[in-house]
C-alpha cells in the first residue's frame with residue numbers, strides 16, 4: 610500500500626550509498642573545507658573523524674562507498690575529497706530554493722548566510738499575507754502565493770526543485786501540494802505536521818521540540834544517575850568520577866537524525 614510518504618530506501622538512489630552515510634557527508638565536507646582554507650594538503654582518517662565528530666572506522670567505511678581509501682601513512686587528499694563529496698551531494702551545481710511562509714522562522718532562514726556558500730540560492734520568498742507582498746526580507750522582495758507556480762516553473766535555469774515550508778501547520782499540506790504540483794520534488798518541512806507526498810518526492814522534517822524532548826529524556830536519566838551516585842558516594846571517599854561528554858543520539862552519527870525523514 611502506498612502511504613504517499615517519502616519512499617526513500619535505506620540506501621540512497623545514487624550508487625547505493627546508505628542514507629546514514631549521506632547524512633554524514635556534510636559533516637566531513639565542513640571539516641574538509643576548514644582544512645582546505647588552511648591549505649592543509651592531506652588528513653588522516655583519525656584527524657578528520659575527530660574534526661567531524663564521527664568515529665574513524667565509520668568514516669573509513671563511509672569513504673569506501675565513495676571509492677576513496679586514502680594512502681597508508683599519508684591519509685586522504687583534502688582537495689580531492691572536497692570535490693568528491695561535493696559531487697556526491699550534488700553541490701557542484703547551484704540549487705535554487707523557495708521558502709514559503711515568511712514569518713519569524715521563514716525570515717530567520719532567509720537571513721541565514723550559510724546557504725549560498727553551500728550551493729543553495731534562495732530563488733524566492735513566498736507568503737500568503739498580502740501585507741507581506743513586496744516587503745524586503747534578506748534583500749529579496751516577498752512574493753505572494755498567487756505567484757508560486759510561476760516561480761517554481763520559471764526560475765532559471767530549470768525551475769525550482771527544493772521547497773522549504775515554514776507556514777503554520779494547517780497551511781503546510783495545501784502548500785506542499787501546490788509545490789509538488791508545480792514541480793518541486795524535495796521538501797524541507799518545519800511545520801509540525803506530517804506531509805503526504807506522491808512517490809518520488811522527498812520530505813525531510815525539522816522539529817526542534819522533538820530534539821529538546823530527547824535532551825529532556827537524557828537530563829532526566831542523568832538526574833537519576835546523580836541521585837544513585839550520591840547514595841553510593843555516602844560509602845566512598847573522594848570526588849565522583851567525571852563522565853566523558855556523551856553524544857546522545859541526535860545527529861547523523863547517532864541513532865536519531867537531527868533532521869528527520871517526514
Ligand SMILES: NC(=O)c1ccc[n+]([C@@H]2O[C@H](COP(=O)([O-])OP(=O)(O)OC[C@H]3O[C@@H](n4cnc5c(N)ncnc54)[C@H](O)[C@@H]3O)[C@@H](O)[C@H]2O)c1
Pocket residue numbers: 709710711712713714715735736737738741754775776777778780784798799800801815816817818
Ligand atoms: N521545526 C521547528 O523546529 C520549528 C521551530 C519554530 C517554528 N516552527 C514552525 O514553523 C512554522 C512557522 O512559525 P513562525 O513562528 O515563523 O510563524 P509565523 O506566524 O511568524 O509565520 C507564518 C507565516 O506563514 C504565512 N502563511 C500562512 N499561511 C500561508 C500559506 N497558505 N501560504 C504561504 N504562507 C502562509 C503567514 O502569513 C506568516 O507570515 C509554524 O508551523 C511553527 O510551528 C517549527
